Amino acid sequence: MKLRLYCLIPVLSLSLIAMSANAELVVIVNKDNPATKMYLAQVAQFYLGGSTLFAPVELAENSPARTEFYKKVLDKDAAQVQAIWSKLLFTGKAKAPKEFKTDAEVKKFVSATPNAMGYIDKSSVDDTVKVVAIVP
Amino acid sequence: MKKILFALMLVPAFASAIDLDDEGTWKLTGFYNLTGAKVMSGSAQGSSAPWTYQKYNCPCTIQNWEYTGVYEKSKGWQFDQESLVGLQLKKEFSQNLSATVQVVARSQNPNQGSKPTVDWAYLTWQPSADSNWTFQAGRFRIPLYYYSDYLYIGYAYPWVRPAPDVYGWPVYSYNGANVSYRTQLGDSDWATTVSVWTGSYTQGNDAYYSNIYNNSAPTSDAWKGILGGSISVNNGIFDVRAMLMHHKETEIINDPVLGQSTPVNDASTTIMGLSANMDYKSWLIKTEIDHFSQVDQTQGLNNVYKYALVGVGYNYKGFTPMYTYSRYRTVAQPIEGRDTQIFSLRWDVRKNMALKIQYDVSKDKSTYPYPFFGDNKLLSIAVQGVF
Numbered sequence: 001m002k003l004r005l006y007c008l009i010p011v012l013s014l015s016l017i018a019m020s021a022n023a024e025l026v027v028i029v030n031k032d033n034p035a036t037k038m039y040l041a042q043v044a045q046f047y048l049g050g051s052t053l054f055a056p057v058e059l060a061e062n063s064p065a066r067t068e069f070y071k072k073v074l075d076k077d078a079a080q081v082q083a084i085w086s087k088l089l090f091t092g093k094a095k096a097p098k099e100f101k102t103d104a105e106v107k108k109f110v111s112a113t114p115n116a117m118g119y120i121d122k123s124s125v126d127d128t129v130k131v132v133a134i135v136p
Numbered sequence: 137m138k139k140i141l142f143a144l145m146l147v148p149a150f151a152s153a154i155d156l157d158d159e160g161t162w163k164l165t166g167f168y169n170l171t172g173a174k175v176m177s178g179s180a181q182g183s184s185a186p187w188t189y190q191k192y193n194c195p196c197t198i199q200n201w202e203y204t205g206v207y208e209k210s211k212g213w214q215f216d217q218e219s220l221v222g223l224q225l226k227k228e229f230s231q232n233l234s235a236t237v238q239v240v241a242r243s244q245n246p247n248q249g250s251k252p253t254v255d256w257a258y259l260t261w262q263p264s265a266d267s268n269w270t271f272q273a274g275r276f277r278i279p280l281y282y283y284s285d286y287l288y289i290g291y292a293y294p295w296v297r298p299a300p301d302v303y304g305w306p307v308y309s310y311n312g313a314n315v316s317y318r319t320q321l322g323d324s325d326w327a328t329t330v331s332v333w334t335g336s337y338t339q340g341n342d343a344y345y346s347n348i349y350n351n352s353a354p355t356s357d358a359w360k361g362i363l364g365g366s367i368s369v370n371n372g373i374f375d376v377r378a379m380l381m382h383h384k385e386t387e388i389i390n391d392p393v394l395g396q397s398t399p400v401n402d403a404s405t406t407i408m409g410l411s412a413n414m415d416y417k418s419w420l421i422k423t424e425i426d427h428f429s430q431v432d433q434t435q436g437l438n439n440v441y442k443y444a445l446v447g448v449g450y451n452y453k454g455f456t457p458m459y460t461y462s463r464y465r466t467v468a469q470p471i472e473g474r475d476t477q478i479f480s481l482r483w484d485v486r487k488n489m490a491l492k493i494q495y496d497v498s499k500d501k502s503t504y505p506y507p508f509f510g511d512n513k514l515l516s517i518a519v520q521g522v523f
Contacts (some may be wrong), residue, residue, distance in 0.1 A: 005177070006465065039325060041325040041371070041372060042320075042325045044325075044372050045320075045325055045327055045370075045371070045372050048326045048372060050370050050371070050372055051318065051319075051320050051327035052318050053266065053268070053319070053327075054266075055265065055266075061487070066230070075417070077454065077484070078487045079454060079484035079486070079487050079490070080451070080484075081486075082291070082487055082488055082522065083291055083293075083490075084292070085293040086167065086286075086291050086292040086522045087286045087289060088181050088290050089224075090165075090167060090222070090224060090238065090256075090286060090289045090292075090522075091238055091256075091279070091285045091286050091289075092256065092258060092260060092276070093271060093313055093316075096153065096163075098160075114265070114266060115265055115266035116282075
């Protein structure tokens with residue numbers, strides 16, 4: 001048993017390194033959404049509550065993808081984003097984004113919700129959703 | 137007070153919003169401010185000898201007008217003037233309909249004998265999940281100036297408190313309804329929100345008038361026929377908001393000796409506000425100018441107030457040092473007025489908790505024949521967060 005664990009750890013850490021090196025995030029919307037291409041500044045507006053036309057969906061807190069998305073698209077750290085949403089949530093101006101653990105869950109929700117928007121790894125994309133922006 | 141401090145100590149244990157059911161339709165969230173301050177020095181009419189203003193032993197400074205949070209130099213560090221904890225419970229009945237209640241327990245609440253207050257209680261309805269329209273009915277904070285409706289969500293702004301020179305009202309809530317329309321401006325990254333609200337509110341035992349101006353005589357204040365509107369535009373960097381509101385105010389003093397008097401009777405009042413903020417890269421700029429007008433010659437009222445604040449801050453690795461200047465003036469003699477310089481530092485200790493330190497240097501510009509709150513220097517420290 002012990003042996004197995006020892007074997008697993010290097011494998012796990014290797015795969016984590018591989019993931020973060022290859023990770024390329026894309027922004028997805030529902031297939032019926034008329035939008036075809038979006039600027040990242042527009043995407044940021046939805047994730048910072050500036051506009052409520054689309055309902056943004058989050059990946060779990062502390063997930064590497066979320067940190068990368070905040071840094072590259074929102075140009076903010078987690079505390080700054082939380083401060084902005086605190087204002088909206090405690091004054092009844094917006095709904096908190098739903099949070100999911102995996103790309104598959106985000107995809108499932110976006111494909112079933114007409115105005116939803118999410119971000120997932122490029123490799124997770126399939127024809128159930130539509131890509132509107134690529135995070136460089 | 138002890139109960140609230142105890143509750144505050146427990147609060148940071150919550151990591152984030154609490155789902156009360158598996159479907160996530162019940163949500164419990166909250167916020168807390170553990171705020172302490174100490175008056176370092178103060179003087180009035182050129183003398184630093186202790187004086188009294190109304191029931192306060194000065195040197196002293198007012199930092200919260202709504203609940204009369206006043207720090208007195210003779211009391212040293214005080215944590216019982218502005219500390220509070222708020223809980224918000226929200227139930228989503230469907231995609232379109234939800235109910236929200238927010239209860240705030242304050243260490244000091246002379247308006248309601250230290251009982252928790254229901255700051256918000258409302259229904260929200262949207263015609264569809266992606267509609268531009270939102271309709272709400274119930275109780276709200278009046279969204280007068282930029283920080284008015286989230287004045288107590290300390291985590292959401294860089295200071296220990298938004299400048300009290302600008303944020304001071306006898307009435308701050310309304311029972312009524314509002315409607316908002318949000319839209320994207322064309323294909324740009326500019327979004328706009330237009331809101332209209334209407335309602336009224338009567339503050340039975342109004343601490344603002346009673347404690348600050350009427351020698352503790354019980355005073356009630358009513359704002360009736362409130363009709364307000366705001367338009368805001370933002371593109372993630374710039375955020376500009378304009379507001380106009382009209383209402384009729386009636387202030388009734390029930391003096392135990394002098395009997396009842398009505399210094400303000402159904403007086404037409406207009407309040408305007410304009411704010412412009414920038415949040416670009418690491419730089420923050422906060423500005424606003426506001427105007428209150430209540431002129432009625434038949435009642436001898438010439439209440440015109442002018443307020444402004446401007447602040448510049450810089451965010452570096454979770455630290456936000458900021459310099460802010462605020463002021464207010466009345467126009468009629470004797471003038472009441474104040475200029476304040478605010479040096480503040482916010483540190484995002486973790487994702488949902490901030491530590492703040494602030495030093496205020498304030499000059500009393502009033503021309504009352506008696507000493508008012510006077511000049512003062514105040515050191516404040518706060519732990520503020522959300523969950």
